[in-house]
Amino acid sequence: MQIRFSAKNVDELLTEWSQQTGSSLCIDPFEVILKMPPAMGNGWMRQIKLRPGLEMTLKHFEFSEPFVAEVTSNFSWEAVEFTSSVSGYVRNVVNGIPNEYKITPRQSRMSFFQNCGGYVECLPKQSVIHIEIQIKLPVLDNMIAGQVEQISPNLLAVLLGKSKDSFSQAQTMTGKIAQVTEQILNCPYQKGLTRRLYLESRAIELIALQLPINSPDTLPAPRLLKADEVDRIHHAKEILLTNLEHPPSLLELAKQVGLNDYKLKQGFRQVFGTTAFGCLYHHRMEQAKLLLEAGYSTVTEVAQAVGYTSPTSFSAAFKKKFGVSPKTYKC
Structure with missing residues (x-):
């Protein structure tokens, strides 16, 4: 277009x-x-x-x-x-x-x-x-x-x-x-x-x-992904986000979409601007925020729903993302 x-x-x-x-x-x-x-x-x-x-x-x-x-x-x-x-x-x-x-x-x-x-x-x-x-x-x-x-x-x-x-x-x-x-x-x-x-x-x-920049634009241009590689990266994201409680390892994920782990890591950086598990973390936190806003789940239940076995670890991750604890956010 x-x-x-x-x-x-x-x-x-x-x-x-x-x-x-x-x-x-x-x-x-x-x-x-x-x-x-x-x-x-x-x-x-x-x-x-x-x-x-x-x-x-x-x-x-x-x-x-x-x-x-x-x-x-x-x-x-x-x-x-x-x-x-x-x-x-x-x-x-x-x-x-x-x-x-x-x-x-x-x-x-x-x-x-x-x-x-x-x-x-x-x-x-x-x-x-x-x-x-x-x-x-x-x-x-x-x-x-x-x-x-x-x-x-x-x-x-x-x-x-x-x-x-x-x-x-x-x-x-x-x-x-x-x-x-x-x-x-x-x-x-x-x-x-x-x-x-x-x-x-x-x-x-x-x-x-x-502001403190004193050199001309000399950054090397990263290699562009092929169209089928972009499709595989998107498929990998879908797999991650549909398995919040038991996500595959990086090697398992790469195997499922037909890429090596280096290409998978590089692809997530290029397509989504983060790592595979950075993407998973962001989605978990966004889902947790929605559940807390709905007001019908406890912090422990929300933690389990987005794949955290430890409410303490979940609370630390949530506060790192949003600057407040899930308990405070829920209130």
């Missing part, structure tokens, strides 16, 4: 996206939510206005067929974007940047685009999970407050007004960036001022962690 946009800013782009794809569009004063129609795949995109000049975009989607989106006009951006990629491959061609670049799993990327169009390309049957922080130049300049020793030369030239050249440079996601990313994706607050301030604090932390 290929679509073209003539939008000149982000607000126009979201409106055009909704009109051309049939995506549902929900708008409130601080947040815009786009939900992908079933014909395209599944997933959503959220644009959150944290404060004037600072926004966050959360993307979690999967296309059912190859997808290309092209912006045909000069798109006015004039902001620095900090991307944290948990999973998924996205190919980008941007006018003003000499070479195409790829956003890959476990990658952090800092970009600046000035009045430029281009296109992005997504592969089918892969989960794309990205967090993007957009900050206007005056806001970022005020935040840095003259402490420019560790700032990228490209960014510094833009902040000083010496250059308006577009650039994009990447680094491998650090453990700390991965931790903050996980906190954003699992924000314990669902709405209101508390949620917005929580996300704003994490956005500023991500900017602080990604």
Whole structure:
């Protein structure tokens, strides 16, 4: 599927996206939510206005067929974007940047685009999970407050007004960036001022962690999985999630889907942005949260339902995920 946009800013782009794809569009004063129609795949995109000049975009989607989106006009951006990629491959061609670049799993990327169009390309049957922080130049300049020793030369030239050249440079996601990313994706607050301030604090932390970058984009591109390998990885996930109480070992799982254990581990990282048992842990915790919200199970019963024989181990795992104990959450 290929679509073209003539939008000149982000607000126009979201409106055009909704009109051309049939995506549902929900708008409130601080947040815009786009939900992908079933014909395209599944997933959503959220644009959150944290404060004037600072926004966050959360993307979690999967296309059912190859997808290309092209912006045909000069798109006015004039902001620095900090991307944290948990999973998924996205190919980008941007006018003003000499070479195409790829956003890959476990990658952090800092970009600046000035009045430029281009296109992005997504592969089918892969989960794309990205967090993007957009900050206007005056806001970022005020935040840095003259402490420019560790700032990228490209960014510094833009902040000083010496250059308006577009650039994009990447680094491998650090453990700390991965931790903050996980906190954003699992924000314990669902709405209101508390949620917005929580996300704003994490956005500023991500900017602080990604600013000290001084080398060009030299990350090697990981080898892409073949289509049948992606299908096998998805099948492996299904096997795990239907056997919460007695999941197979990594070797057993690899054998069941016809991959070796190295390819299975690599595949989970590339397709889902986590390990096989990281995926299992996340699903167990989400199921546990739903059971606790339903209010009809004890903590011990919930622990057993999601595959924990020890309520103590379950409570520790739940608190690590959501920041509160299951008993407190249930109340």
